[in-house]
Amino acid sequence: MRIDGLQCGHFNRQAFEELRAGGLGCVTNTIAVWENASETMAAIGRWRHLARENADLVTIARTTADIEAANASGRTAVLLGTQNSSPIEDRIDFVELFHDMGLRVMQLTYNIQNALGSSCYEPEDSGLTRFGRNVIAEMNRVGMVVDLSHVGDRTSHDAILASQRPVAINHANPRELFDHARNKRPKVLDTLAEHDGVLGLSMYPNIAGPYAGTLDKWCELVARTAERIGVRHVGVGSDLGRFMTTTDLDWMRRGRWTHGPEYGAGSPDRPGMVEDPEWFTTSADFAAIPGALRAAGFSAEETEAICGGNWLRLYREVIDLAS
Template sequence: MLIDGLQCGHFDRGSFEALSRGNVSCVTVTLGFWEGAIESLDAITHWRDLVAECADLAEIVRTRQDIEDANARGKVAVVLGYQNSNLFDGRIRFVELFHELGVRVVQLTYNNQNEYGGSCYEPNDSGLSRAGLKMVREMNRVGMLIDLSHVGDRTSADAIKASHMPVAITHANPHEIIPHPRNKQRYVLDALRENNGIIGCAAYRNITGDEYCKTAEKWCEMVARTVEIVGIDHVGIGTDRSHNTTVKDLDWMRMGRWSRDIDFGAGSAKKPGKVPPADWFQDVSDLGKIPDALRTVGFNAEEARKILRDNWLRIYETVFPGERTSTA
């Protein structure tokens, strides 16, 4: 059984069936990118309806124990997340409200700078703002995991320093292995280790590279190199796999409402649209190849369990109760 720290797209019954075939015990799903509060509430209601329709396969979870209970019932545990903080509409009190609705993972910034800090694509990363510091502390307080995947390196380091709780880079890779603006510099990963956080290694071709997309074993070699950098206790899986995503969806992720011009996101003019999934990852159920591939590249059973599941469970158990509960 394994945990995938980030997937996105249009899930349906077939998505949950594929996750089950791949022995995925828990997945964090993306409910939004650029949407404000009302649209984000719509997304929650959509997911509640979807999971209700697939109640024999999936269950929305809020705690580590919920994950274990859902798995015991043979269901995929679903963690609700957003890849931007627009859902709060600049209102810090909305963090608690969305947490009460089941949201457990939120990224501080997506592809653009916002009031909280800088993005990986800004030419000048401003660092964590005053509002960003307040947001980090509020997310810590209520029990919402801070995601830094698309956040600029300087802002990421600032947020890690400010956080009283472990943080996550849910879907990225080390920059020194695959140089790309979306991947993380060594000093950020060093800070992540000290914070007791986690990086979920991505399988998205644009930030993983063709070489590590060839086979599950090659991808796990990249995971092994990530472990060498940040340590065995701080690496998990965060594939960034998308479900039923169209070019229109990709345009929304990359351009939202903020630009009239074409933006390529993690792509480029040479790779402007959808890129093929990793060669070994043609179907979501192919996640089931990872355990054997980890063993093939040299991880023992205990190390593999940490990467597959245990490191994410530790993060969830630590963060989701929030400081209110843990200090009461």
């Protein structure tokens, strides 16, 4: 089972065919970054249409049984995910309601402080708030994956400890290996692993730096990360943004909180869209990853775990165990 822990961008039949070409049994998408409840519902509506129109290629999954059934039938299961808690509009009750509608992954903050905690770009990370703790408890209860990818280190650390279930950092890299605000410090990753969470390693050039250069180089990132936190806690989270435009990028970076300029994971020197690594321009390129990991020295079992097994284990422990 191959799983991509996070993609953004637009999906259409071509993107679905690329998921199949990559052999992916499951992908977490991004249906909201700044959207409110109603706008996120509209996105779920669009996804239901997409899934119905492409039912030969994809299905929206609510359980790991759905994921396994999709994979067994040669289709890709989509886990509905958001990269912000904006859909719940600061209402604890909306966690359960979005779970009813199929949402299975929610990142606590995107690129700015919110009522739950601090993003990775705050000058001062004040930690997980009391409301943030309540939201995590509710996500634990209903069976929704807590994601911390864009969340600040202190808030992330608090969240890992607050959660009764393993959490995800579904698209980020170790700060030790590439120094960027979006990447996680050793203490956070060590605590993530102690609590059996999973880190989805990304080849997005802005946060992978030199490791994005070649697939072999990226496998070195995987190997060095696995050395520190253990193979069991490493997965893939490509952050692929298929069919994304600069308009999308501006929305993701500015949302409604600034008129900009705002560079997100970029910088004044790298302000716009960056080229995908030439070895990973679509989901189809996922197909080459297992072989490269074997060549880099991982066993068949380790490769299986990194390419999907670890995510599947986490999903089983979170989304199948709802009270």
